[in-house]
Amino acid sequence: MNLFAIITEALRALHQNRLRTGLTMLGMIIGVAAVVLMLSIGQGARTKINETIAAMGSNLFIVVPGATSSGGFSFGSGTVKTLTINDAYAIAELPSISAASPVTTGNVQLNYAAKNWSTLILGTTPDYFEVGNWKMESGTTFTESDLRSAARVVVLGSVTAKNLFGDEDPVGKTIRITNRPFLVTGVLMAKGQSLTGRDQDDNVFIPITTSERQITGNQFPGSIRYMLVQGKSAEDMDIAEIEITQLLRQRHRIAKSKENDFTVRNLTAIADVATGAAKVMSIVLGAIASVSLLVGGIGIMNIMLVSVTERTREIGIRMAIGANQRAILTQFLLEAMMICIMGGLIGLLLGIGGAWLVSQVTDMLIVITLGMVGLAFLFASAVGIFFGFYPAKKAASLKPVDALRYE
Amino acid sequence: MSLMTNYSASPLIRIENLCKSYSLQDANGKTITNQILFNLNLTIYQGEFVAIMGHSGSGKSTLMNILGCLDTPTSGSYWLGEKNVAALSNDELAHIRNQSIGFVFQGFNLLKRMTALDNVATPLLYAGVSRSNSRRQALELLRRTGLENFAMHQPNQLSGGQQQRVAISRALVNRPPLILADEPTGNLDTQTSREIMLLFAQLNCEQGITIVLVTHENDIAAYAKRLIRLKDGHIIVDENNTAGVVSDEIA
Numbered sequence A: 001m002n003l004f005a006i007i008t009e010a011l012r013a014l015h016q017n018r019l020r021t022g023l024t025m026l027g028m029i030i031g032v033a034a035v036v037l038m039l040s041i042g043q044g045a046r047t048k049i050n051e052t053i054a055a056m057g058s059n060l061f062i063v064v065p066g067a068t069s070s071g072g073f074s075f076g077s078g079t080v081k082t083l084t085i086n087d088a089y090a091i092a093e094l095p096s097i098s099a100a101s102p103v104t105t106g107n108v109q110l111n112y113a114a115k116n117w118s119t120l121i122l123g124t125t126p127d128y129f130e131v132g133n134w135k136m137e138s139g140t141t142f143t144e145s146d147l148r149s150a151a152r153v154v155v156l157g158s159v160t161a162k163n164l165f166g167d168e169d170p171v172g173k174t175i176r177i178t179n180r181p182f183l184v185t186g187v188l189m190a191k192g193q194s195l196t197g198r199d200q201d202d203n204v205f206i207p208i209t210t211s212e213r214q215i216t217g218n219q220f221p222g223s224i225r226y227m228l229v230q231g232k233s234a235e236d237m238d239i240a241e242i243e244i245t246q247l248l249r250q251r252h253r254i255a256k257s258k259e260n261d262f263t264v265r266n267l268t269a270i271a272d273v274a275t276g277a278a279k280v281m282s283i284v285l286g287a288i289a290s291v292s293l294l295v296g297g298i299g300i301m302n303i304m305l306v307s308v309t310e311r312t313r314e315i316g317i318r319m320a321i322g323a324n325q326r327a328i329l330t331q332f333l334l335e336a337m338m339i340c341i342m343g344g345l346i347g348l349l350l351g352i353g354g355a356w357l358v359s360q361v362t363d364m365l366i367v368i369t370l371g372m373v374g375l376a377f378l379f380a381s382a383v384g385i386f387f388g389f390y391p392a393k394k395a396a397s398l399k400p401v402d403a404l405r406y407e
Numbered sequence B: 001m002s003l004m005t006n007y008s009a010s011p012l013i014r015i016e017n018l019c020k021s022y023s024l025q026d027a028n029g030k031t032i033t034n035q036i037l038f039n040l041n042l043t044i045y046q047g048e049f050v051a052i053m054g055h056s057g058s059g060k061s062t063l064m065n066i067l068g069c070l071d072t073p074t075s076g077s078y079w080l081g082e083k084n085v086a087a088l089s090n091d092e093l094a095h096i097r098n099q100s101i102g103f104v105f106q107g108f109n110l111l112k113r114m115t116a117l118d119n120v121a122t123p124l125l126y127a128g129v130s131r132s133n134s135r136r137q138a139l140e141l142l143r144r145t146g147l148e149n150f151a152m153h154q155p156n157q158l159s160g161g162q163q164q165r166v167a168i169s170r171a172l173v174n175r176p177p178l179i180l181a182d183e184p185t186g187n188l189d190t191q192t193s194r195e196i197m198l199l200f201a202q203l204n205c206e207q208g209i210t211i212v213l214v215t216h217e218n219d220i221a222a223y224a225k226r227l228i229r230l231k232d233g234h235i236i237v238d239e240n241n242t243a244g245v246v247s248d249e250i251a
């Protein structure tokens, strides 16, 4: 009997028992849909985290004032004023460090024409954009000479630019920051959320000198909120961390027995933790989905076993008219596989549809790869073969006379 | 027994010292052996029409199942044509059932929810014939058995006689030299039984197909040319059927 004929026989049998076929298929559909959905959510989370990390810049340290808090990563309480602009400049000179950018922060009111917008203002150095891996949407950053002269120039985050200017090009326009006119030199490209979930695009950047003297004011001259430090190479991050720590302890004249009055955080390490967490999450999601696939597979085995018993007489008749064991085995195996493959296809479509729905309803990123689709499909077929084989084998190894005598 | 030497044809079926017993577990879990067939010796030549008779439980079906390669003997040998059946693999047995033997059952044993045409075509499919060719040949057979107009009917839409004709067509579709029929008229009324028996007689006369048929009715056995009686697993009678009516009816 050729394969085509066997396939036709299998299809006929499935068609004859539509209800049973459908119910069995349901297990497969749910399993595969769950696998696709879970994998796409997991993959989406990983992709998002990787994008964020790539946008963050490489070999980064963030140095904040204040001792290490037990609460883990934070941007400092904001009341400790132990880090200064000059600390940053000194760190930039270290052999393992390529750049260090001091940052002050504050909240300000912006005006352009009739629009106003309140946002976060960061005072920093031109290096900041390089170190933080910021790309320009239009215009340029402010310059070293702007920094020296404390010029009234500003670089806008993309969200801020959109809110103040709409579709107008902000470059070369003048906005007012707490009522002082500032020239817009450039607009940054959007970065999205940070690892901690903060919107990184709703802010403006001005030279730190301008910020100190004209905007935030400063009761502690030269003190900063944090600094962004870039190491020269990924391998020497440990050395760089030691150098930063030693230099700052020395500059702050901290006695040997005393704690640091600052905290150095390696952002790469944080990124690794986040990547690891995302990976674990997608594995867990995948495992949960696999269980439902497994349950679907066992359902198929159940049904096939019932079907073999119910059709014992049919098997006997087929043997009596010349079916060999392989023909019977193939027929039952194909029936199981067809349930799986058809269920798999429907599940695949449902899973993709579900993933699309999730991406519409929530702001989660959903990624569906061809590999994922292939995996779900392969898995479905494997389940079909695995759970179909035993009943099929059982059917094929019956003795014709016993099968025929079965009531 | 010497009667059989009249046949010039070669032996199709030859069994020697054939025994069949079943092992059963009794209530105490002890194995008891229940012997059904005892040292049967039998030779059937090509072109014969043999009726096997005997009381219920005498082992007729057991013998037929062994002859049909649906079951295996406990001991003794069975030669079908040139082949020693005991030495054949499962696949070879399936091939013999497909090509050399057409089995007709009392209960018809058609495949449910399948048209008469597809039922008849299935043995051809197992023989590797393409679907369209097998359907064409099946239709030709249904035409010869007078069921042309019922080709697309499913078994439950056919009368008993029609179902048995479909089953006979199915048994014939691979042109086997041997038809084994275990009480083929057992579920049919007298008139339909007569028609079925005439069909067998015709196949035997016109196409020389060897027919071995089980019955416990004398007027059915009357169609056969040779009569074998089984009693408690022993052959007690093996003779030419003098009461034959076939020649009159066919002529």
Ligand SMILES: Nc1ncnc2c1ncn2[C@@H]1O[C@H](COP(=O)(O)OP(=O)(O)O)[C@@H](O)[C@H]1O
Pocket: B022, B024, B034, B036, B054, B055, B056, B057, B058, B059, B060, B061, B062, B063
């Ligand atoms: N699979 C089996 N297991 C045990 N005993 C069996 C089996 N098949 C048949 N028998 C026994 O063999 C005997 C002969 O049965 P069978 O050949 O069907 O008789 P007949 O067809 O002549 O009426 C019966 O007593 C029956 O109970």
Ligand SMILES: [Mg+2]
Pocket: B060, B061, B062
């Ligand atoms: Mg019987």
